[in-house]
Amino acid sequence: MTFLQEVVDLLLAYIVESFDRETKVIDFHYPNELLQLNNWELQDEPATLDDILISCRATLKYAIKTAHPRYFNQLSTGLDMVGLAADWLTSTANTNMFTYEVAPVFVLLEYVTLKKMREIIGWPDGRGDGIFSPGGAISNMYAMLLARFKMFPEVKEKGMSSVPRLAAFTSEHSHFSIKKGAAALGIGTESVISLCCLVLVQGFVPFFVSATAGTTVYGAFDPLIAISDICRKYNVWMHVDVSPTLNLLTLIANSVTWNPHKMMSVPLQCSALLVREEGLMQNCNQMHACYLFQQDKHYDLSYDTGDKALQCGRHVDIFKLWLMWRAKGTIGFEAQIDKCLELSEYLYNKIKDREGYQMVFDGKPQHTNVCFWYLPPGIRYMEDKEEQKKRLHKVAPVIKARMMEYGTTMVSYQPQGDKVNFFRMVISNPAATFEDIDFLIEEIERLGHDL
């Protein structure tokens, strides 16, 4: 207990530090350096608790401060104190979600929360099904699995040899997990066809459309109503991946991926798949393991949710979302997301006409993603556009590397198609303010001015 309290003291100090703008976001070292900076090796002999505290301190020293108000590297940022407390409680309860028997409260809270989520997306009386899975990629894979089973239930026993070649359609800039899912499920990545070229390919049976409300890179929205009409016409499963927002327009979908670990800032991992048809998940995935799902238990077996999952043990991801939802209320989550949208609009307005900046696409961002190039003075006025593009491609990686070496802030960059490396700013950190956006711009210019 003394030991646990000592670790807690370390953690509380780390949290205070993480929110302090004077602290570095990261104390960066290259992998080979970091391997040398501490003794990380595992030994045959035990260490003392003092050694263990030293290991904890070393780990925290070199960790990224993801709660830092100037950490913008991806959609999972920030640290909510209620969410953190809930995660500590979850670890202490140390159980898993496969049956009501071993996780009575958590199973009920999952039931209550999934119902609430289905109500919010507009399914009548919150009816339907769902599960919390280990991340959005797995949720999307579940959706594809269910769509295939719905159209061809024999696939469960007979495999893909009993089924025609399938085609899955997806947004042009959809998340790469759709392809990963298609590869894993034995459908093949060649069967994943971009929605922008929605055609019926001969010999392929369309079974699944994944639309995106807020794409990963640009934050763009697919035309959900139009897609829904097509899905209905061809009797194809419609899945919507709504990572970033609470303002959902997904009541027309067969399934929805909703990741509270993104814009809602629930600690990692927290991803839900919502399914409109009741019973389908159970039919698709159940294998009746008799050592877990005994049929003669003394309570209502519909609360033994484990056989719906691909996993056997399933981590308790629900409590942090549930407790944060209690603490903030639905209006609190909405206000938090609105604030991030406001910050991204502030950033957009600040740079859209600023010298040296160029937006990657025209018009206001549809979500909190702001994609832009920074052109240092040395290349800003180059006449040779090809040469300029080549030089510009190298700007963002160097600025990012310098950000990490100084440890002042972190933001992501990437190329896309024929577009050279641009900054992809996503704002989900509830601790960020207008001043932090100002700082980011100043820092990009300070670190990139000479390039």
Next chain:
Amino acid sequence: MTFLQEVVDLLLAYIVESFDRETKVIDFHYPNELLQLNNWELQDEPATLDDILISCRATLKYAIKTAHPRYFNQLSTGLDMVGLAADWLTSTANTNMFTYEVAPVFVLLEYVTLKKMREIIGWPDGRGDGIFSPGGAISNMYAMLLARFKMFPEVKEKGMSSVPRLAAFTSEHSHFSIKKGAAALGIGTESVISLCCLVLVQGFVPFFVSATAGTTVYGAFDPLIAISDICRKYNVWMHVDVSPTLNLLTLIANSVTWNPHKMMSVPLQCSALLVREEGLMQNCNQMHACYLFQQDKHYDLSYDTGDKALQCGRHVDIFKLWLMWRAKGTIGFEAQIDKCLELSEYLYNKIKDREGYQMVFDGKPQHTNVCFWYLPPGIRYMEDKEEQKKRLHKVAPVIKARMMEYGTTMVSYQPQGDKVNFFRMVISNPAATFEDIDFLIEEIERLGHDL
């Protein structure tokens, strides 16, 4: 911070209580009752921090005390203080494993630990690959995915239509996840064939054998060497699922699932897949998402492990294993497992000749699983063996229900094939002692005497 410390105080009190044999393992209520016992609903309006503390207290009140020395319900039991501290630190660091950029220390610790695990199973110089996945079922699915890709790399793009019908072989009592995996991957459950009837079925190409070192129900070991010879002869991938032990004989395998959240008592979830061939995981699963795995980063990109995984975000499961390993040393883990083996032998010796008990199979258990029937006096001497069997089938469920209502202990039961419900005792709880085994037997007799 005050709030966090208040939650910690609750948790520390809960931990002390959990280890106290005077405390109930569970304060059981039926689902509908539990829904009424507290207000679990989610509201639009925020709650106060005092309300949040009340919610935490209610959650802990009705949670299972999985650390309790008399909780034997499954292989994930106990609560290690160093493991818990590590999990609290992990939650506080709130990051994910996809790149070195966002999880430098954790990525290195995964690298160090996987190498150590490969050394222990005897792969030369600890070479090979691996990943921590969200549970043993997913690790097994990864193995099957890799085996298929190894034999038919074109399956990634073209799907199962490019591949002959496949056959996967598995232990008679292997874990149900092998079937779940086969269904999900589009192979089909009909392609999963029991090792006990290892035959080459016409038109099916064998690609995968999953052997088990310690089956889920009986704790039995497959003949690994003989299986390995067959795999080599037919050039088939050999996977070994070694949930329960550190004494591994798996150096002959192509892949190994090792679940430290079982016998090693690492907090849930903690499961590793080890793969002998380097580079295969990357080739099989990579999709080159350019917003994560930029090729012009300033550090060694081999530490960006995310594209090996099916998941995008991946929870940090490594730190609790690594920190516990530091604290105990390899010898500490060995001693802990030996103690559990000793307890199960004690249980076996205690009941094998005791009146009213019957073992499910002959001979000493191969692992910590002890499977047995308890025959209450009322049916013990029945001459009608069919009637006896019918009545015996109902005994374990009633005793288990009474255990939960009294909250004194928890142990699992199940039927298997033509065997009626028996108790499946698994011992992995480091807090359990000989006296707790004595208590379990007394409790079974006290609660079942009148049946």
